[in-house]
Amino acid sequence: MNYHWNWGIFFEPNPMGTGTYLDMLLSGLVLTLKTGALAWIIALIMGSIVGVMRTLPSKGAYWFGFAYVEFFRNMPLLVQLFLWFFVLPELLPRSAGLWLKQLPNAPFWTAAIGIGFFMSARVAVQLQAGIGSLPRGQKMAATALGLTTLQAYRYILLPMAFRIILPPLTSEFLNTIKNTAVAITIGLLELTGQARSMQEFSFQVFEAFTAATLLYLLVNAVVVTAMRFLERYVAIPGYITGK
Amino acid sequence: MFSNFDFEVIRRALPYLFYEGMTFTLMLTGLAALGGLIFGTAIALMRLSGFKILGRIAGVYVDFMRSLPLVLVIFWFYFLVPYIGQWVTGASRPISVGAFASSLITFIMFEAAYFSEIMRAGIQSISRGQPAAANALGLTYAQTMRYVVLPQAFRNMLPVLITQTIVLFQDTSLVYVLSITDFLGAASKVAQRDGRLVEMYLFAAIVYFTISCVASFGVRRLQARIAIIR
Numbered sequence: 275m276n277y278h279w280n281w282g283i284f285f286e287p288n289p290m291g292t293g294t295y296l297d298m299l300l301s302g303l304v305l306t307l308k309t310g311a312l313a314w315i316i317a318l319i320m321g322s323i324v325g326v327m328r329t330l331p332s333k334g335a336y337w338f339g340f341a342y343v344e345f346f347r348n349m350p351l352l353v354q355l356f357l358w359f360f361v362l363p364e365l366l367p368r369s370a371g372l373w374l375k376q377l378p379n380a381p382f383w384t385a386a387i388g389i390g391f392f393m394s395a396r397v398a399v400q401l402q403a404g405i406g407s408l409p410r411g412q413k414m415a416a417t418a419l420g421l422t423t424l425q426a427y428r429y430i431l432l433p434m435a436f437r438i439i440l441p442p443l444t445s446e447f448l449n450t451i452k453n454t455a456v457a458i459t460i461g462l463l464e465l466t467g468q469a470r471s472m473q474e475f476s477f478q479v480f481e482a483f484t485a486a487t488l489l490y491l492l493v494n495a496v497v498v499t500a501m502r503f504l505e506r507y508v509a510i511p512g513y514i515t516g517k
Numbered sequence: 518m519f520s521n522f523d524f525e526v527i528r529r530a531l532p533y534l535f536y537e538g539m540t541f542t543l544m545l546t547g548l549a550a551l552g553g554l555i556f557g558t559a560i561a562l563m564r565l566s567g568f569k570i571l572g573r574i575a576g577v578y579v580d581f582m583r584s585l586p587l588v589l590v591i592f593w594f595y596f597l598v599p600y601i602g603q604w605v606t607g608a609s610r611p612i613s614v615g616a617f618a619s620s621l622i623t624f625i626m627f628e629a630a631y632f633s634e635i636m637r638a639g640i641q642s643i644s645r646g647q648p649a650a651a652n653a654l655g656l657t658y659a660q661t662m663r664y665v666v667l668p669q670a671f672r673n674m675l676p677v678l679i680t681q682t683i684v685l686f687q688d689t690s691l692v693y694v695l696s697i698t699d700f701l702g703a704a705s706k707v708a709q710r711d712g713r714l715v716e717m718y719l720f721a722a723i724v725y726f727t728i729s730c731v732a733s734f735g736v737r738r739l740q741a742r743i744a745i746i747r
Binding site (some may be wrong): 277312344345347349350351352353354356357360361364365448452453454455456458459466469470473479480483486487490491494 | 551581584585586587588589592593596597600642687688691693694701705714715718719720725726729730733
């Protein structure tokens with residue numbers, strides 16, 4: 275291999291004047307985490323609402339949930355981001371569209387919202403499966419005790435369902451963080467984007483991507499470890515993972 | 518809202534979009550699914566082989582691939598494949614690899630990690646008595662896998678495998694980051710040339726949506742049929 279290795283490149287100043295190349299990658303990491311966190315909050319909120327709707331006795335709610343999930347699941351994330359970023363401002367009334375286009379940090383908000391809605395369909399499916407896995411008697415007992423539907427979900431079904439689906443939710447959270455890399459296409463300089471621009475400025479392809487890879491692995495390890503602890507902490511006594 | 522919506526732009530771009538773009542996307546999806554399935558099965562067999570080292574290697578590979586974003590992996594292979602080619606062929610300079618070959622290798626290696634987990638679950642779903650019976654009949658390990666375990670594992674997992682292929686079909690749009698003319702790339706090129714982003718991106722979204730919807734509807738029917746046979 276006649277590739278010229280230069281691992282010291284990380285401590286050389288970057289052409290943007292914002293410190294070293296390492297600082298550049300770390301700022302990308304921070305943006306990845308911020309985007310991922312905001313997207314995950316949106317995904318959890320929307321996913322919970324839609325997931326619950328899919329389990330309600332109402333036919334209308336079920337069909338809305340079904341259409342929502344199919345809509346967000348059957349388009350590539352990249353296409354969805356383009357729709358949010360390029361198409362939505364044009365379809366809105368002129369003034370609203372203009373405001374949207376001039377929003378500072380537009381790539382960040384678009385990425386967070388786009389990835390959030392994309393992931394919310396997956397969260398909804400998981401939650402629906404979680405609620406479906408509970409014995410029917412739980413809902414019936416809640417009704418017999420005089421709880422309203424809202425109370426039954428709030429105090430009985432959701433606390434159980436969320437704890438049961440914690441492991442798959444962990445991997446959906448990791449997917450959310452990984453998916454932020456797609457936002458490179460709308461100009462978000464997250465970790466992959468910063469590694470790419472470092473490669474373009476310094477021509478040190480493999481050092482840049484190795485560093486980004488290690489950072490992603492690190493984030494993964496931290497999230498997985500943290501979720502293990504959370505899983506043990508909230509485990510339901512009597513279930514396999516419980517005490 | 519749709520007053521200045523130009524359907525003519527889409528109509529004129531149709532041959533380019535489908536002959537150039539969709540052909541690339543479908544070829545990439547098909548070949549990557551096939552390659553990913555073959556490599557994925559090999560990795561799954563390594564993990565279940567009982568040889569500690571082989572299992573470790575396969576496990577590390579799968580975990581590694583699954584913790585990286587696809588976009589980063591696409592960049593990795595795009596820059597790495599020429600050097601690997603140089604090393605394999607013994608050329609004096611990094612060889613140039615076409616866009617198609619580069620993205621095909623990327624997707625095969627990436628999807629192999631996901632397909633291997635599906636095949637592993639499929640192989641583990643076969644009851645223990647079957648390989649034991651095959652062994653008692655005098656079948657070798659290769660024969661047991663070839664005639665007894667893998668056909669059943671494959672059939673049981675077929676719906677999941679197809680679902681993963683639909684995900685792969687959607688993910689191939691990410692080759693956009695290398696400016697390759699897949700379906701979305703073609704749509705984007707026309708959109709930028711004619712200044713018609715709204716029309717082209719909406720059309721691309723509808724096409725992806727329709728294909729994925731029809732395919733997942735097919736999977737649901739298949740699942741129902743397989744559930745009855747079992």
